[in-house]
Amino acid sequence: MGRAEERRARQARGRRAAPQRSSGATAGGAAGGKTRRSGIRRFVNWKTILGTFFGLCLLGMGAFIVLYMVVGVPEGNAAARQQSNIYQYSDGSLLARTGDVNREIVDLDKVPKGVQKTFVAAENKSFYKDAGVDLKGTARGLINTLSGKGKQGGSTITQQYVKNYYLSQDQTVTRKLKELVISLKVDRQKSKDDILAGYINTSYYGEGAYGIQAAAQAYYGVDASELSVEQGAYLASLLQAPSQYDWANATDTGKKLVKARWNYTLDNMVEEGWLDSAERQTMKFPVPDPPKAAPGMQGQTGYLVKAAESALAKQLLAQGAASSLDDAQAMVNAGGWTVKLNIDKKKQSLLEKTVKAQLTSKLNPKKRKVDADIQAGAASVDPKTGKVLAMYGGQDYVKHYYNNATRRDYQVASTFKPLIFAAALDKQAETQSGKPITANTIYDGTNRRPVVGSDIGFAPPNEDEHSYGNVTVQTATNKSINSVFAQMGVDVGMDEVLKVASDLGMDTKGLQAVPAQTLGSMGASPLEMAGVYATLDNHGKKVTPALIASAEHKDRAVEFPDPIGDQVISEEAADTVTSVLTGVVDDGTARVAVRDNPARDGQQVAGKTGTSDNNKSAWFTGYTPNLVTSVGLFGEGAVGTANAGKHVSMKGATGLVAENGRVNGGGFPAQIWAAYTFDAMGKVSKFDLDTTSGAAVEPTETPTFTRTPSSTPSSTPTTEEPSTEPPTSSSPPTPTEEPTTTEPTTTNPTTPTGTPTDGIPDNPLDPNSQ
Template structure:
């Protein structure tokens, strides 16, 4: 009878175990693979160097077992699971030892878990301490050992275990405590990390160095007892001080913060359908970028040297590669305030003023067959909707070639030409170049940058790069490729596409080079470098705040060389603008000077920036210390009257009456001859000789400015150059 009862109990036990085992697998499934856990992503520069390391709430950098020194592995085994390589996934002796301890304590105080069980628990099960969870853990561990090798399990464990200071896994912990890779750890350092597994907060060496040292020595004693190290190794490790070293903040990452922000934002946008920010921060991605430190540093130096008038004045800059659209430098403001904060280079939306003329007027006109010498009318005219654009100097040159209209930024001529070719044609061409337009933009002020939503420096740089690239447009991008943790390519940078005829791009380059060589963009001139570009300025909004003031809101310069395109914006944030904080210069002033400085640094790195390499004409200081560049009349230094002493007119004049409600009016136009300040306001600066001015004082030749026909407002013919 007793025998039968024993057999029955045994059978019932087997059935219960089988049922539990079946339940565990069929209803809970198998443990997740180690690759599914969160792991850090890395951003690389163009040379393949690590630029920045990304992680979310979990800081984890998985490594292969072979990268972890044997003594470090042995330290964890000695203190956590000394029979790891002998048991089948569950250590019966450890379980009975824990059972006795729990009965004595009358609560579940010990787990008796092996490393395999800990892998099951951390990868698969919830952390609560219950008998049912423990049963699941045991059965899964037994099965897991049949499908995974001991080394695979140990690798999973060492990459998952939490070791304090926000570090998950031995690689992250090695950086957190010793500022080195796990492969460089000594025996003593490995023992310290192993000792943290019991209570990371309690044994944190930064907080409790004495307790951490005691715990480390306990681990070393265990290793000696188990024959994993000899007495000499033990004594040497015992004598080694903690030698803690917190990881240094990456100064380069701080310096390149705006660029890194752009990379992160771009990666999240590109992968939004695959997981977005969670994948970017926790997916173990390799994010390969076009970043070149030397170019970013040149941009930073140019900005630092710019001499902004006050601490509130802001600026932004984007430098892109003409051929590929790759972003090479980003400056999103005077200071970087927060990770993924507001980036004026990419998120700012402001009216572009006259820098928009090539995109909405002259580009589409060249596509239709117009050329630099084609005559257009610079005349006063009121159009059907009542819109009557003015030139900033109030004069009109009559019939002039396009090259002169661009050279002196003649507003009336640009609007006249847009009216001739059609607003829709201008909008379509601008859209091809990556400009987002809305139906409300379909009006003649489009010629002068009268946009409802505005544009960013990034958009303007991308658009102008198409002219530099022979008519091929490539969406500006910082990221070249994104590879996931399994080696799959998730994203590849876009390739250029043709958006205009090559002849259109060549014509545009011709007229824009002339604007820099002898027009409103003269301060962007760089000796020995062919520079093409356009200035742009928008007037103060016509509101009560600025009543009676004559000044500007936005100043732009967008230009390019044979290799790079750069867009520069200078202005104030909307919240900071008041009667004391507005621009007293134009796009041909500080923005063009920043462009000049950057391009000079890129093309002439071995030559110091000297007086001869400065932009033509010194920049006289205004009443509030801001610059007053002679954009409209580069033939003489300091020829622009101080704002408030003249009627600036305006490219779009009373834009708010023409469905443009953002309050900015473009005013980037040629100034009337004779509007010259006293010579004392403009220190003489010479520049290298160019063109046909040999024998004259060194410097860019003073261009021959057009004289408006006497006694007439238009109709007179202008000789084709």
């Protein structure tokens, strides 16, 4: 047998013998071969473990890439964008903060650099170097979430900003994965300063404060721009546990923890080179101020805020920032506005106290039901600047939301008469007999005397049916004689009267040019009338009352027009009206409350009273050279009564019995005006008038008559202004009730027996007329 064949035989024998080996081989057998693995051990070895690990890594990377591609940066959530509006007095002090969320976003450059660094030192020292995420912290958070251990810290500032602004506070794996992806993208898309600004403006600091500006105000009573590094370090420390670290409510343990956190923050700043170590040693923990409730809407605050909101919305619409008033209002309500009002804090307080002292303290609804129906409104304007310095909207906004200073649903009554005279002077109108209308022109003041020269019959009653006979325009203004101004309106032309009234600042849209309007049957607000009289005070240059001084928003700019406009009537016409109106105070319906007031101290005053139909409103609008104020009292059915919200009579209020219980313009309105004005006006001043007629100057001519009247007044004139009872109603619709308007009779009036006088048209019913 050859060698090859022998070798093949041995190999064959070996193959046949192999299956007979037992697993328990001898030492020699073990040394000469390998044992075979059975079961799972065949597949688990270092190669499969390593392969599985890399496979999972590749799978995870692939899944992350897909997630990165699928998840985009969303719009910021509505809650994070919502801000409060800040309203300030003219001196910059806080009037109110409105909105469901107490937040005011500020630009980062408004926050001191040192304060900025306190947040980085407290939360994320590597903020300026990292890619926006903390992988270890995120992984730890995911594991704790999966294991049910709850909230896990350690996120970067970017991640916390993303959670606050783009996502929610939910503790879910999905939210955490989204947070990771969005944080990476945001870090690439935004600068670190933008991210830091977003973080400090969206974080919650406790005390109901969202954002650093609200927190600065809540804890230290300052703006974010005025924070010190010590104060900033406390606010930054709060973010870890706002409720636990809030000094006012913290336990002793909480106070120790927040102090430790404060020290940790400052020490990190030193370590990073952001704070000098010597300066650090001198710093003391800044104990926050006692918490203050955010200003509410009680009292006058609500009236001022709502009036400012309305004014801002109207201006946004006017400048084209919104397509409708509703859209403009939505822009205001979205928040983020800092609105400074022209309201003078001292004058505002004075007006509130004056109304209380002169009126509301005397009302007793439990004793007299009518007292519950009395509403007061007032507005005070600087005639040289147009600034609204004070406003009284009612006793309390939360109890009576309707602003009595801006409502237009009550008749202005005789406060309209000066506008008729202003139109006569500016248009150089003449009487029916061709005589120029001046302060010395003679008119017939007979009660219910029919007007002449009008296609519409009108014979208005004077108050209490008094007849005055022949009087000058000055006297007719002092005594507020209806019959005189009804005829004057016809002489001027009612269309011209309404045009001049509009030019002066009254809203006359929709009014009919009929003689009845001479009685002030239209509605207007105290603020509106203050603007009209301010234009007269300003020598005929238009004054539009301006409630807002400025309105700032980070996303848009608002420019307000100049409150002082063009010359709308001649200076001489305006000054002559002012001169005549001084007579109302010195020898007319306001003399008791104003002329004889001991606080007057020689102050020159012009003004006009007004009492409307059935005593549903009473007015005094008056002015000095530097201050115009309009005060109105309105009868409004009290809540819970059958007449709730309706226009009702004020007769008998506060227990008045004289003058049939009427609340006249020369009463409470004039008293409020005088007490407020003489305290608020400053130094005594005189009118500088370009006129030669009226009560404020010595008359240069004496009234002349072409015929001597033989009639005498039927009774002694009263000192109160007449009621206004026009024949037709042209008042604008109101939210409550149209003013009552009863047509006076035009037949069988009381007539003088004499012949017409200069400036008096013939009475068609006078048997002696020619």
